[in-house]
Amino acid sequence: MYLQKITLVNFKNFETQTFDFQEKINCFVGNNGVGKTNVLDAIYYLSFAKSYFNPVATQNIRHSEDFFMIEGEYQIDNKIETVICSLKRGSKKVVKRNGKIYEKFSDHIGYLPLVIISPADRDLITDGSDTRRKFIDSVISQSDNKYLQTLIKYNKVLVQRNSLLKYFAVNRTFDALNLKVYDEQLARYGNIVYEKRKIFLNEFIPIFKNRYKIISNSLESVALIYKSQLNEGVFLELLAQSVARDRVLQYTSTGIHKDDLTFEIDGHPIKKFGSQGQQKSYLIALKLAQFDFIKAQSNVKPILLLDDIFDKLDDLRVAQIISLVNKDEFGQLFISDTHKERTEAAVKVTKQPYKIFQL
């Protein structure tokens, strides 16, 4: 699977632009702010029906325009598939594959597997647990659509249960039976999500540790730990035990929506004790492990986007990544960088066909 052509209309700083891509390596070079990351984001959009960088969909429309459109032409098993994402101000986003509109965007996730490595990944270390849950969800969802559908159902019930708790508080009332209906549904979907996250992490953690070892070339030990309240007991019982607290808080304080990952280096949180280089290595290992995992699950080499990595990494780490490309473990690769010479020198080493776009 590879992207052979993309057309952007009013997407961020692009008015109308078409790029024809190489099957292997494509590089975008140019000064700061010319739109290199924006092209990568458009490619990301075609896989996930959303931006990696800006969650406010309308802010991706070119200033003072009314809509944006991204059209991608993919080669999949010797057939051409077209995916279009478009958004008009005041209307709902539309995602089409071969002319057919998706009723649910979630049905599209996983169809065009993709992994992005970007300086914005730092959020995984610095932000709250929500960002780390999204990471787990995005990895599993790309190879298990049922997981995503179950998670969506769980989140819907969660919203309903929270509204009910609010209703109880505002009206100074309480109906245990009513709440129990939601508890049972939450437990049903939540247990499925929990089990799938557990199975996933059991497989993912060794892959991640191996990637870290290769990238960092170091002896320090890293850990990735799955934290869930459900490790401590049966979900339905935990919900029953927290009813009094939930009524005070007016939201559901127990469940898989509180899960988190702990990132450690030599037994200490990497956020506080990891050097900048160690943190970068940790994040790249996470993303490359994501790549390995999706590839193993779906038998497809995901598209890999490397945003600004040469700027942020030392030569050793860049060489490690490039050597992986060399081993032909990768499928199609997109790279953004400010320095044409640096990029060209790095990709030449791979002896793979490449194309450079000067923006």
Ligand SMILES: Nc1ncnc2c1ncn2[C@@H]1O[C@H](COP(=O)(O)OP(=O)(O)OP(=O)(O)O)[C@@H](O)[C@H]1O
């Ligand atoms: N909705 C929008 N309409 C018009 N321009 C936009 C919009 N959103 C972002 N931009 C512009 O896109 C540019 C940033 O593009 P991008 O992040 O792709 O740059 P870059 O080439 O990757 O730069 P750097 O080398 O600094 O990472 C900025 O000039 C910004 O003003």
